Amino acid sequence: MDWHFRSRSHQCNECEAAFEDEQPYHTILFRGMESLERRDICPGCWIKNHKAEPGKIDGYISNWQGVYEVPPPPPPEAIQKDNAETLLKKMIEQNDPEHTEACFILAVMLERKRVIKNKDQVRQPDGKRMLIYEHTKNGDVFTILDPALKLTDLGQVQAKVAELLEHGLNPQTETLPEEETGEGEAESGSAESDDESQPEVAAAADKA
């Protein structure tokens, strides 16, 4: 699968001219030797090399125009807790087919919040729909497979996403049923009261 972030280039990938803040550029997404690749192109190179026939590039998938923004400085403090954005990024990097549905729901959530934008959708040879997203601020591009969720499965997947957002992406918490931890606490509670009664029992035994 092509689940990798493709970050926006800071220069034209053809003439190597640096992009300036708020200048337009074009992106071509194509299937490279091993995975999905992107090429970011300045308006001059676009007109000269691609405008007439953007699809002539080998493995062509899609193209769009964007506006380059100088990246903001990194946030002052490291954000520890996962939010929808960091969780999605982690799951995409893990590339686990088990997370296909959760990734899709997160992408829909983030699109609603305008954190990411859907740039295109491509029907794959196997009939599945591949959605191409771009991060509105930093221009990262990634793809999400449409799991073609049934309405009846939606609640279950949403619950899983809510759980992932609360507890983070930790495989151990996924397999651990919540009830068990509850029982464990109850047991340790009763064990404590047993301990308290034992000195009395021991004292009684001494007296006898």
Ligand SMILES: [Zn+2]
């Ligand atoms: Zn150029």
